[in-house]
Amino acid sequence: MLKDWIRPLLRPLPQWSTIAAAPPSTIVTATLRWHGQEADVTADHTVAALKPLVIATSVDAGEQPVLEYRDSVSGSLLGRLQLQRCGSVATDQHTIALYQVSAGEHHCLAWPQRQWHAWLQNRSMLKNRQPQHLGMEPQAVQQLMIAYLCPRPVVLVSVSVPGHRNIFPMDLIGPLQRSGLYSLALRSTNISEPVMREARKVVLSSVPAAMKATVYKLSEHHKQPPSDWAALPFPLRPSHEYAIPAVAAALHIRELQIVHSERIGSHTFFLARVSANEKLADGEQLHHTAGFHQAYRRQRHAPFVEV
Ligand SMILES: Cc1cc2nc3c(=O)[nH]c(=O)nc-3n(C[C@H](O)[C@H](O)[C@H](O)COP(=O)(O)O)c2cc1C
Structure with missing residues (x-):
């Protein structure tokens, strides 16, 4: 009996959740903030590389902007990534800014569970290195999951x-x-x-x-x-x-x-x-979204439809 109760606590949350959603998904909004300025980048930021973890956007947001993810209905802060400008890509008409992720945190779980699940997930990643993560450090995979708060x-x-x-x-x-x-x-x-x-x-x-x-x-x-x-x-x-x-x-x-x-x-x-x-x-x-995002939705009785 005790085992049945304790087992879920010892199991890490899944890193990813595969869900069904109508496109374009605006369940979560993304905002870049820098020097008192801000820009909605919900449809204007993508991942450019995994190793190192690099975000691309057509907004020039200075040297060290913060990328925030919020639930679009409640406005609650779900997570944030600290970015560091690392270059740009130019086409004949446009310049795309590249930002390396230097730190990140999410607020989908309350304090003790957040640390506990990150520890369990990191331990599991170190034990079973997944080829799709290309040898990324567990911390970078945690940051990637934050970028997946926008499904x-x-x-x-x-x-x-x-x-x-x-x-x-x-x-x-x-x-x-x-x-x-x-x-x-x-x-x-x-x-x-x-x-x-x-x-x-x-x-x-x-x-x-x-x-x-x-x-x-x-x-x-x-x-x-x-x-x-x-x-x-x-x-x-x-x-x-x-x-x-x-x-x-x-x-x-x-x-x-x-x-x-x-x-x-x-x-x-x-x-x-x-x-x-x-x-x-x-x-x-x-x-795809982060497993901790699905856990957040579940706690609020509004889980995504998982497939
Ligand atoms: C749902 C899903 C999404 C994927 N997204 C990407 C992606 O965005 N970029 C990428 O390079 N590979 C992605 N992959 C893996 C590719 O489909 C493909 O297997 C990979 O690029 C092959 O590269 P490799 O031969 O170097 O392993 C994804 C796989 C799955 C199942």
Whole structure:
């Protein structure tokens, strides 16, 4: 009996929660603050690399801004990241600021649980290093989870040129609103990375939450791209402009013209223009958020729908 009661206390919260949410998710707002100034960056910040952990935005927020995440209904502060300017990426028309995360804290759990779960999670990370974290230090993974307080939509990225085709999941993606650009952060070791740099065209299918298992399966075979589009376990449709195969059941299909790519630590950071935007259906898209965010929602009797 005592064991049943004590076991959940000794188990760390899951790092990630896969949820169903209608896009674009504005459940959490993100604000940059610096020298008495502020800018809403809910649709204007993305992760540019994991190692080091770098945030990109089209707002020039000085040298050491703070990025705050708040629940958009209650206004409660959920978490904050301390940023340090580490460079910029320039296209012919825009400059995107790059900020390395230097510290972070979340307020989703009360004080003793916050420390306790972070300790349990860090211990578990050190014991079972996950390849998707690319050898990131536990502290950086904790900071990454804070960046996921704004639930991140999952897409399937299609690449197709003569001799190479691939379709794989990504969530380090999103608009940099003020510049009109769209960014993607892809591990530089991904087999499609050189093709994307060369062909400069990709198609993003926003996947319904019900496709979670299929999406994860694609990632398992990331070293062997499909030999034939017809071999995929779901129907495809050609994208509007590029005629690249996209997910037929997608909620939204975006065709991107890549205008710039650059290595940033572990990742290649792509900047693109949206050349076609097809909204196909209303519905709930697969998203990722932090496990402690779901715990926060659960305590308030408003959990996300987990898939
Ligand atoms: C839901 C989900 C989201 C992912 N998001 C990204 C991403 O944003 N960037 C990335 O490089 N890989 C992401 N991946 C992993 C890629 O799909 C792919 O497996 C990886 O880029 C392959 O690189 P590797 O061969 O170097 O491991 C994601 C995987 C899953 C399951």
